[in-house]
Amino acid sequence: MMRNPSADARTTAQSLIKALPQPLPQDEALRADAVQSALLTSGLIDSTDLGNPPAVAAATRDGLTSLAHLLDKDVLGHGAGRLLLLLLAEHDGFTPHPAPDTAQLQVRDAATALLCLAQWHGSGNLLRLLGGALDVHADEARDSSTGRA
Structure with a gap:
């Protein structure tokens, strides 16, 4: 049987969202710990890599990619664009069209938490990190649609 990435x-992504406490702690250090714990619970990072900036950056990228795939269930292949739109809408304070439902808001909140964690760990350019995640999503979505694993 062929694996479906x-x-x-x-x-x-669903495991990550469920593992994140709601609401996230306001204190930055406690929030970073909570997000790392969710990454650990979801399997995106292992206990030996907690606090390791390159590992956190890789887990963040993989988490963002997973969240984009979760958004694909609504419109196949458009999850990355929807994730970007949700993040921009939150940052700039506008409501995207169509308005996000509760599940999409959970994805947005998880993505925001991941980006805050990456920033906390000094993972460099957050746009480059997000762009890398969206590139991986595009490759995996294309491979899934052509039957490659």
Whole structure:
């Protein structure tokens, strides 16, 4: 049986969202700990890599990619664009069209938490990190649609 990375990513994203406390702690250090714990619970990082900036950056990228795949369930292949739109809408204070539902807001909140963690760990350019995640999503979505694993 052929492995479906998109389906695996959606399961990982759902696990990440469920593992994040609601609301996230306001204190930055406590929030970073909570997000790292969610990464650990979801399997995006292992205990030996907690606090390791390159590992956190890689887990953040993989988490963002997984969240984009989760958004693909609504409109196949457009999850990355929707994730970017949700993040921009939150940052700039506008409501995207169509208005996000509760599940999309959970994805947005998880993505924001991941980006805050990456920033906390000094993971460099957050736009480059997000762009890398969206590139991986595009490759995996294209491979899934052509039947490659």
